[in-house]
Amino acid sequence: MTAPVDRFRELLRIPTISHTDESATDWASFDAFHAAIQRLYPLVHERLEREVVAGHSLLYRWRGRTPGDPLVLMAHMDVVPVVEEEWRHPPFDATLTGEGRDAELHARGAIDDKGSLVAILEAVEESLAEGVSPQSDVYLAFGHNEETAGGGAAAIAETLRARGIRPSLVLDEGGAVVDGVIPGVTVPTAMIGVAERGVMTLLLTVREQGGHASTPPATPATARLARAIDRLHRHPFPTRLAPPVRAMLATVAPYAPQPLRGVLERLTLTGPLLARCSPASAPSSTRSSARRPSRRS
Ligand SMILES: [Zn+2]
Structure with a gap:
């Protein structure tokens, strides 16, 4: 059985780089990313309804026990381009250094924002394994171009709005544990x-x-x-x-x-x-x- 950190590292190794000129984007990386989360989080993909929005963004619906305004948990799968020389460790190797409290993970997107994405998926996968079901619907919304155009998240918002869904809370990235x-x-x-x-x-x-x-x-x-x-x-x-x-x-x-x-x-x-x-x-x-x-x- 793999540990959460191994799943995280696997996703960090997929270079889902956003470009302002989207014709330069390697969409195969995004397809690989979709396939990887499907494989790494089997219960999420078995029990939640999944749809692809705006080409490469993902929207999942975890049905709640009762009707009510849903919770939306957001993250984005894209990262900004890298200047390789600026990296002490290769940006897409997900190098782990040190141990225990001194362990450090070096990778593009570790904080912004695959960390949030993995935390959400881990939490939902584990909850499903424990038989937890939410009181109201929970949506997982993963954008594919937050770093540039932002059209993925906007399309998800529009999809929800068109269905008359008004979330009680939207939780997105922002902030970290910092020194x-x-x-x-x-x-x-x-x-x-x-x-x-x-x-x-x-x-x-x-x-x-x-x-x-x-x-x-x-x-x-x-x-x-x-x-x-x-x-x-x-x-x-x-x-x-x-x-x-x-x-x-x-x-x-x-x-x-x-x-x-x-x-x-x-x-x-x-x-x-x-x-x-x-x-x-x-x-x-x-x-x-x-x-x-x-x-x-
Ligand atoms: Zn971000």
């Missing part, structure tokens, strides 16, 4: 994302008359564009501490050193100041905090 995300907190912190920043895309156009480079205008188009970008940069949305963020900070407060602990324990007083300082104190070059994992993640 060093909150300054001074030295214990591993499980970050559960319940809110997210918004996105705004702007297109700036600057027009200028043609002319000779020897007689440029006082403020050429490039300079005006730079000025506009700088002005935008100096007017960010106001930062605020939403209730879930306050709850998180209050939860980590006991693990923070002084004087930070005092700041986190008195958010009614210190909140506005903290909101102003926090974006500057935690610059991140990555898209998600999951890029700084602890070994327990």
